[in-house]
Amino acid sequence: MTPRVQLLTHSYWPERTAPQRRWERLVASLRQDGWAVDVVVPAANKHHTPGQHRGRGRFSLAAAEGPAGERLHRTPYVLLRNSRAGRFASDLASGVLMVPRALAAPRPDLVVATVPALPTICAGWVVSRCRRIPLVVDMRDAWPELAREAEVRAGPLGRLMEAAVIAVQRRAELVVTVTEGFAQRLRERGVSPVETISNGVALDQVPLLEHRRRAPGELRMAYLGNHGESQALERLILAVASIPRTGGLDVRLRMVGSGTQKDQLREIAASAGALASGAVEFCEPVHGDEVWEHYRWADTALVSLRTDWASFAWTVPSKTFELMGLGKHITAAVTGEAAWVLGHAENVTHLSGDTAQIAETLAALAADPTSTPVDPRGRSWVAEYADLPELGKRYAALLADLRDRAQR
Known part of the structure; x- marks a missing residue:
């Protein structure tokens, strides 16, 4: 039967x-x-x-x-x-x-x-x-x-x-x-x-992306996902907004998706001058091959969770495995088990501290064009375990x- x-x-x-x-x-x-x-x-x-x-x-x-x-x-x-x-x-x-x-x-x-x-x-x-x-x-x-x-x-x-x-x-x-x-x-x-x-993630549906060549001082970051309270995205927006667009620095953040906090995040970006300067832009949710086009535009992909909620120490965003499968450099603001998973990829930068410290880390990434490499080792780990x-x-x-x- x-x-x-x-x-x-x-x-x-x-x-x-x-x-x-x-x-x-x-x-x-x-x-x-x-x-x-x-x-x-x-x-x-x-x-x-x-x-x-x-x-x-x-x-x-x-x-x-x-x-x-x-x-x-x-x-x-x-x-x-x-x-x-x-x-x-x-x-x-x-x-x-x-x-x-x-x-x-x-x-x-x-x-x-x-x-x-x-x-x-x-x-x-x-x-x-x-x-x-x-x-x-x-x-x-x-x-x-x-x-x-x-x-x-x-x-x-x-x-x-x-x-x-x-x-x-x-x-x-x-x-x-x-x-x-x-x-x-x-x-x-x-x-x-x-x-x-x-x-x-179903790796047969996730392409291994190529490295985007960039000039010193230039950095493109893409966040695709929920714009909610759990992601604490305001700290990333404020960090990007605070980076001076002088001396060749051009750090840009693209926010793609929807969520209960999206309007509030847009207001925060506007108040900080990040919308007018082009440092932060908001896009509607996308599906299919349009997802990969946003990641191809970027030098690094963002994954973010609040670090002040204890339950997130044993939470791994499902997006984590997709990003590892892409092979793209990942910028992560996570803790606990999610940080452990990302430890199996060799091209991850972890963000910590206040807005000023996050901005300093992002500016350092921008200054060095070799700091955001594509690496297939994260994809290999996903193939074996996820x-x-x-x-x-x-x-x-x-x-x-x-x-x-x-x-x-």
């Missing part, structure tokens, strides 16, 4: 997001391993979906076929304000709608529910208990620690959700994390069993073992 798994997630094909990239490839590996897969997901968010594919992500009562032959069961997407509270309300509505949609789909052997949309794992718990089948909780982020450090003020409902997430983690038949640091944190909290399947198709095989083996134990 064909094994069947049901995935509950807040983002999936044809969207282009970090959770989508992870799970689209993991689902492909499960399909190759002989699993039937049903994905329960909201209708595609137009802000995260390439224009030519938006029609494929619309809500429909009929199941649709995904790129690997999986079946997609969509719920309506409730689009609210692009704010912390608005996203939480949207996720809560989606979580409620997922339950009847999942229960109407064919009965699976296992249910997998994945964050960062916290209500999703609560929906997964309800479905697993109604079906009386094992639940796998896939934790991409360090929740609920991250919510506490962000000082989320969601009132009684938010506190109830935090308690529910902890309860579901403890009651799930398996919890999967993307970092070993957070896995250990969960074990200390009484969660068991916990396994680690890291984030990664290639998504291989990670998918490991995930399939975990699910098969859990299914066998449940049937016994």
Whole structure:
């Protein structure tokens, strides 16, 4: 009998997001391993979906076929304000709608529910208990620690959700994390069993980029990703703005993406004179080959997380593996496990200290045209430890073992 798994997630094909990239490839590996897969997901968010594919992500009562032959069961997407509270309300509505949609789909052997949309794992718990089948909780982020450090003020409902997430983690038949640091944190909290399947990248879709020749004093930096509170991007903007554009220095920062802090970051750049001078520019999100064009423009690619939140010591941005795969020089403002991963690439500059110290480091990079080389060693490490198709095989083996134990 064909094994069947049901995935509950807040983002999936044809969207282009970090959770989508992870799970689209993991689902492909499960399909190759002989699993039937049903994905329960909201209708595609137009802000995260390439224009030519938006029609494929619309809500429909009929199941649709995904790129690997999986079946997609969509719920309506409730689009609210692009704010912390608005996203939480949207996720809560989606979580409620997922339950009847999942229960109407064919009965699976296992249910997998994945964050960062916290209500999703609560929906997964309800479905697993109604079906009386094992639940796998896939934790991409360090929740609920991250919510506490962000000082989320969601009132009684938010506190109830935090308690529910902890309860579901403890009651799930398996919890999967993307970092070993957070896995250990969960074990200390009484969660068991916990396994680690890291984030990664499909290297067959990531080109190895060439070095861009540049003059002394010139430095182009590209940041592609979320413009949110967790990234602390204001320190990079202020550092670039403070570098004097004299003596041949020409340091430029290109910000590509969207997020709740983008308007505020644009205001910070404008107040510092960085927009008028051209030192900082903001671009809309891009998809496909346009991503690589921005990185080809750049001398170094940025990855950034707040360093004053303890939970980020065991958080590795999924973007990290993509940047290592490109071979481009990386400028990193990260700590903990993310810094350890980047240590396997030989062309990384780590930023630390206040705005003045970051500006000094960037000016030094600009002064030396040889300071931002392309190096393939980071790509080689990703091929061995963080290639998504291989990670998918490991995930399939975990699910098969859990299914066998449940049937016994």
